[in-house]
Amino acid sequence: MSAPKITLYTNRLCPWAHRAHIALKELGLDYEEVTIDLNTPREPWYLEVNPLRASKLIGNLHSTSAAWSPVLIWNRCPVPCGCSPLTPPPPSGPAENALFRARVAFFVDAFISKVVTHFNAGLRSASEEERDAHGEALVAAVVKEIEPLLAETDSKGPFFGGNEKLTLAEVQTGSFLLRILGLTEHGLVSAKVPTLLEAQAPRFKRWAEATIAQESVNFIWDAKAYADRARARHAPKK
Known part of the structure; x- marks a missing residue:
């Protein structure tokens, strides 16, 4: 073929x-x-x-x-391949495969709708105080919505469901994880976020760091180029 x-x-x-x-x-x-x-x-x-x-x-x-x-x-x-709705594919194979895909869909939807919204809001912050507030809200959403869904990473592999290799969950969230963890040094994400995640959402932080360390996730990532465009895009209109 x-x-x-x-x-x-x-x-x-x-x-x-x-x-x-x-x-x-x-x-x-x-x-x-x-x-x-x-x-x-x-x-x-x-x-x-x-x-x-x-x-x-x-x-x-x-x-x-x-x-x-x-x-x-x-x-x-x-x-x-970008903004289409996140829905699980039609079931195929054993029932546990369909269940896993449904879990992935639920996880990714929670991440995008509950966490990424605070990341995007933080990019539009007009002050450090406002950026910190969005960063704290992002971490609170992670703690409530995402941290419990990563329980299997405690005793198994570092990726979703305790897997040793990337799953569709990481494929669909990795680009945002790079931005959440990689833009603090560029002043676009609150500098408090990494410390707060370490203290309040250690599963998430380990999972995110394992994900963004993968070549398939980071090979096109240019933090400075993204930061420059984000600043220009969200600069106050004159």
Whole structure:
């Protein structure tokens, strides 16, 4: 069976597109990478290859440079790979496999909806005090929503479910973990976050550090480039 022809329309600074890079690296698949400029409106040709071009999920792509969705072309078949809803795939194989996929979906949804929202809010902070408040809220969400779901990492492997290798949970959260743990030195995430996580959510911190140490997760990560773009994007309008 011949290898699939894969084209990934991406921008390496986008955490949603970053997830596709992690998955492809983990699978060892070669692909062509086409970088989309996020500072300009989407070109008409991109709207044609993107199956979400008419979706309310991404708004009016013709009129705004901010709205965007990465897309992967697999043997000429477009596959949205960023902002699509997080739902478990159809069950297949043993029942425990389906149960694991459902657990992953629940975990990732909790992480994105409860934790990443505070990360995003922190990027827009106008002061250190405001940034610290969002950092504390992020840690509180981790403690309540995520820490209990990582109990199996206490006595087994470091990844979700106690696995020794990355799972889909890490593929879908790793890009955000890099940003949460890697932007404190750039002043975009409260400097209190690592210490608070160590004290209040040690499972999460160990899991996150194990995840971002993986080459498949960090090989495209450029903290400075992301920080520079985030500052420019969230700078007060004059």
